[in-house]
Amino acid sequence: MSDQALPSGLQKPLERFYEYLRSEKGLSLHTQRNYRQQLETMGMHLHEMGVGAWTQVDAGWVRQLAGKGMREGMKASSIATRLSSLRSFFDFLILRGELTANPAKGVSAPRKQRPLPKNLDVDEVNQLLEVDEDDPLAVRDRAMMEMMYGAGLRLAEMVSIDVKHLNLSSGELRVIGKGNKERKVPFSGYATEWAKKWLKVRGELANPGEVALFVSKLGTRISHRSVQKRMAEWGQKQSLASHVSPHKLRHSFATHMLESSNNLRAVQELLGHENISTTQIYTHLDFQHLAQAYDQAHPRAHKNGPSKKKEDE
Structure with a gap:
């Protein structure tokens, strides 16, 4: 210029x-x-x-x-x-004495969006979870992955689960999330099946009196790093093209749940998000998508009544 x-x-x-x-x-x-x-x-x-x-x-x-x-x-x-x-x-x-205050000091740039991990598609999840080995560590690992994907858990939440937090009869799991907030999440199907299998062999690894649900080969509560390492190894062993991490399984849970249910509020509660805006970003939704869903679903979104919905589709 x-x-x-x-x-x-x-x-x-x-x-x-x-x-x-x-x-x-x-x-x-x-x-x-x-x-x-x-x-x-x-x-x-x-x-x-x-x-x-x-x-x-x-x-x-x-x-x-x-x-x-x-x-x-x-x-x-x-x-x-x-x-x-x-x-x-x-x-x-x-x-230079030409201004008394800086008008740009109180103005912030928009936040950089944190890059979200690419989720695994359903076929990739199935490929990852084809773990049929009888080794107690393999049973433990599949139980962890089934539970993380089946309930959308954070890594810290899964590691902190005690045996008493698991209710197999009701299909309910009690977890402590961010801010030390407790929530109950449902789990069923493969997650329940492999939790039962793990509990049968857990005694082979766990030290007497250990309360943690998932333990390492040392017999104590498994560490965050060990979970990350084992999941990455299973991703390689099962020949997945992308790196597997606990967060990627949680992200895949959120994405697949939202695609199947279109229920943002339910996914928000399952993930333990305090604000729905967090869920909106986490699951790749944009405002236009939300607005479209609102326009199509809300009974008072159109002055012309329900018939307007068909015109918009």
């Missing part, structure tokens, strides 16, 4: 800032060019929105600049870089 691209009220303070970066801060040419690019882009946006001087910019304008970047598809990290350059520029104006 050329020097003439901006009106003087926006351009001249920038030129003074660039000189400050060159002469006093000693920043690299690459960093200086990056500051110039970011600031002049924002200056042009402000000019287009009718702002003629940097002293007119308040937190609201800064939020609009960040929002414009989001609408243009900028990554969260790029918006953070843009806001950082703006904060540095406003700090310079405060140093």
